[in-house]
């Protein structure tokens with residue numbers, strides 16, 4: 001067991017944001033680099049579609065890799081967010097099949113791009129046995145990892161808990177990962193979204209100790225620390241199950257918990273990704289500048305990081 005207070009200390013912060021891909025996925029990389037980010041997140045396909053038949057064309061891969069090579073961003077610090085519609089927890093066989101295929105296809109596209117990881121929401125099980133639901137998510141992950149070789153990892157994201165979604169507790173995320181066969185386990189993991197933690201009812205706001213305890217619960221249940229964080233404030237109250245992101249310090253979480261999080265050793269060495277609201281009109285195709293709200297949020301974060309240096 002690594003020493004909780006010192007492990008991770010000394011490793012650097014890796015920060016970025018979900019970047020717009022208006023104009024092609026390579027533009028997400030260019031926007032992130034223009035904003036001085038060392039991590040980013042993007043979609044490789046329209047997130048409201050399964051994308052289970054969407055292969056990625058060679059020229060798109062080429063443009064992405066060329067853009068990336070012109071920056072200082074390490075591909076290992078790029079996260080692809082899978083489609084929201086994928087529901088690998090469902091008991092509906094047809095939906096599960098399409099979702100599992102969509103997840104595998106996402107891993108295929110992301111592996112072709114050479115990014116570090118794909119993150120995805122496990123989905124919802126409408127009624128039935130929760131253990132069976134987490135097992136179905138694990139089966140979809142295992143299938144994808146078996147089908148697509150390479151080093152791109154597949155990471156479960158904790159959920160806000162609306163509508164019986166799986167993955168709102170440490171136990172549920174841990175159960176999913178526990179069901180992944182040992183040979184594939186290294187390429188599986190999880191990440192935590194602060195808005196989802198809070199909306200799902202976890203106390204990350206009353207004190208630094210409370211936040212640490214919430215992170216400990218996930219680390220204990222999963223046997224490893226998170227592989228990324230999504231840094232979002234929350235419009236909804238604690239336990240509201242509302243997945244509505246707000247700018248840091250402008251929601252119900254407030255700024256202080258982000259300071260505590262950055263002081264935790266688990267915030268170092270993994271991508272810290274903002275998914276906070278963008279300024280209206282900033283994501284236009286002909287605009288390769290980073291979103292001004294993201295720039296402000298990054299400044300805010302870097303200020304807090306300096307005080308932890």
Ligand SMILES: [Zn+2]
Pocket residue numbers: 081120121157193
């Ligand atoms: Zn997400």
Ligand SMILES: [Zn+2]
Pocket residue numbers: 193195196243244245
């Ligand atoms: Zn969210």
